[in-house]
Amino acid sequence: GQNIDQPTEMTATEGAIVQINCTYQTSGFNGLFWYQQHAGEAPTFLSYNVLDGLEEKGRFSSFLSRSKGYSYLLLKELQMKDSASYLCAVRSKAAGNKLTFGGGTRVLVKP
């Protein structure tokens, strides 16, 4: 089976940086995704990593280490609108295109 762990909640200050960690156990790893989900809304795609290293997209960056089963999402220059849940999801070759999600990390940005 697959197991994905991420912290339940994090708090940070507007303008600061927050790093959300995700650890996973899976066979046949075939990619890791980060989604942002505002309360009551659908998840929106943020980033995708399949090879080791850092992917940068504006204020958001995502890192992957396949040997360690570890990823993080880095949010820089935090804005109030970044308050949301951040979902880590893993895809495995053994499961087609099925995504297995962690429980999500709720980030609260304070002024």
Add this chain to the structure above:
Amino acid sequence: DAGVTQSPTHLIKTRGQHVTLRCSPISGHKSVSWYQQVLGQGPQFIFQYYEKEERGRGNFPDRFSARQFPNYSSELNVNALLLGDSALYLCASSLGQEKETQYFGPGTRLLVL
């Protein structure tokens, strides 16, 4: 271009009833996946369809069924509703079956009383 669309947006049913949820994928996308998200948790995989065939099934009872139509839209059916079926039901579409990013629709919020 329109994103993934789902209908209805909200639904209230009573225990034992049946429900049909609908999803239209992004134009050109041939794969549709369904997820259930209970409040405070991450989405849980229910089904994946690609080219009108079931390509994956999650750990859900047989009360849950789905199908995909020739235009790649999809329906999720749930029979004999239980209180625990109350959740946000998300549809996600992708170009293909295995390697592409999934994009989510706005979801259908189902409340079972």
